[in-house]
Amino acid sequence: MTEQRVLIAGGGIGGLTVALTLHQLDVPFVVLEGARELAPLGVGINLQPNAVRELGDLGIGADVLDGIGLATHEWALVGRNGNDIYSEPRGLRAGYSWPQYAVHRGRLQLLLADTLRERAGDDALLLGHRVTGYEKHGDGTVSVVGTRADGSPFRERGTLLIGADGIHSAVRAQMHPDQPPIHWGGTIMWRGTTQARPIRTGASFVGLGSARHRVVVYPISPADPETGLATVNWIAEIRVDEVDDRAASGWFRRVEVAEFAHHFADWTYDWLDVPDLLARAEVAYENPMIDRDPVPTWHDGPVLLVGDAAHAMYPTGSNGASQAIMDARLLGAAMLEHGVTPDALAAFDERLCGPISQLVLRNRGDGPFGLLDLVDERCGGQFDDIDDVVPELERNAFMAGYKAAAGFAIEQLNAAEPTIAPGATLGTRIDA
Numbered sequence: 001m002t003e004q005r006v007l008i009a010g011g012g013i014g015g016l017t018v019a020l021t022l023h024q025l026d027v028p029f030v031v032l033e034g035a036r037e038l039a040p041l042g043v044g045i046n047l048q049p050n051a052v053r054e055l056g057d058l059g060i061g062a063d064v065l066d067g068i069g070l071a072t073h074e075w076a077l078v079g080r081n082g083n084d085i086y087s088e089p090r091g092l093r094a095g096y097s098w099p100q101y102a103v104h105r106g107r108l109q110l111l112l113a114d115t116l117r118e119r120a121g122d123d124a125l126l127l128g129h130r131v132t133g134y135e136k137h138g139d140g141t142v143s144v145v146g147t148r149a150d151g152s153p154f155r156e157r158g159t160l161l162i163g164a165d166g167i168h169s170a171v172r173a174q175m176h177p178d179q180p181p182i183h184w185g186g187t188i189m190w191r192g193t194t195q196a197r198p199i200r201t202g203a204s205f206v207g208l209g210s211a212r213h214r215v216v217v218y219p220i221s222p223a224d225p226e227t228g229l230a231t232v233n234w235i236a237e238i239r240v241d242e243v244d245d246r247a248a249s250g251w252f253r254r255v256e257v258a259e260f261a262h263h264f265a266d267w268t269y270d271w272l273d274v275p276d277l278l279a280r281a282e283v284a285y286e287n288p289m290i291d292r293d294p295v296p297t298w299h300d301g302p303v304l305l306v307g308d309a310a311h312a313m314y315p316t317g318s319n320g321a322s323q324a325i326m327d328a329r330l331l332g333a334a335m336l337e338h339g340v341t342p343d344a345l346a347a348f349d350e351r352l353c354g355p356i357s358q359l360v361l362r363n364r365g366d367g368p369f370g371l372l373d374l375v376d377e378r379c380g381g382q383f384d385d386i387d388d389v390v391p392e393l394e395r396n397a398f399m400a401g402y403k404a405a406a407g408f409a410i411e412q413l414n415a416a417e418p419t420i421a422p423g424a425t426l427g428t429r430i431d432a
Helices: 013-024 049-057 105-120 170-175 274-279 320-338 342-364 367-379 392-406 410-415
Strands: 006-009 029-032 044-047 069-071 074-078 084-089 101-104 129-136 142-148 153-158 160-163 183-196 204-209 213-219 230-239 283-291 303-305
Touching (some): 006 142, 006 153, 013 029, 029 129, 029 153, 044 049, 044 105, 044 320, 049 320, 049 410, 074 367, 084 367, 084 392, 101 230, 129 170, 142 160, 170 303, 183 274, 204 367, 283 342, 303 342, 320 342, 367 392
Parallel strands (some): 006 029, 006 160, 074 204, 160 303
Antiparallel strands (some): 069 101, 074 084, 129 142, 183 283, 204 213, 213 230
């Protein structure tokens, strides 16, 4: 295969969106993914309006996203006593020009992969190719090395390398060999889905409890018109004080609900029965809430990190997948300005590494769930009227600050020009 192409390590949401963006710009590429096959793994995630806008500009609009998820109407925090702390409309109902979506992560990945194959052909996505490192050459090009599914080695050469190989990124490990280990702050998450009646608006994202002990609930499918049941995604979390080194492996495992349900045994309200929701789960997984300490750069000559390889973050802001999509689109914009060159990667790094690294650290402070910390600090979670604890102006200011930092403030997003103008293309121009 020709060297005049971009190599993409990793076929997750970030890597596939990079590939779709390069295809849109007529830039040759290949995606190298370690898995032998792609399967709809995982549970629910959220796509913020900024990411939904970018997918629409890639031709993946609401008509397609409606097939794998549900447009979110409301975001709400509720105290352990069942009283509201904060709520706001989301997506179109909030005044955005684009909706917010709750989708199944695995189904989104498969949608992106299928779309890529339809547009660029099967050879655009090579499965069973696990990248283990890279080599820079004197002529400015780069090679990736790795192993195929059968254990045999491979080497691919290209103009640039985009490391989109996740939180355990081999590309990042080589770029930053002295990076600290994966960071775990002590929160354990159990995640799953249950066929249940959606609460509140029928398309609400609800965080219930405290900063140390909470449940997050939201539907990722429309309710069945006959049964009234939807696929409801839930996350049950506790924070423990004894932090060990298990997070280094991620210890993601399938578990029985009985292993953790006792933490939520009395969480029963007239509008939500948490024990019942957990007991009827179709599947449940346990994993730590982990991220990585920021690094000073995501750029090494012809090599760039994106997505979780660059900025793995706690899911408290519902923006990990959204930022990976934004990375891909902003990388495309940088290439339009600087060509398919290391200069484009350097410009991307200069624009995003600092502010997104700050967002990683901000999410460690519970992101928008930080309001729960304030409530705990001021009243121990017990209140009748939240205005007596955290006044409305303070609550609104807290949320506005997070939205601005995460890049989805309403006015800012609605007024922004398209990241990539319609019809923009680089042709086959590769400037090594």
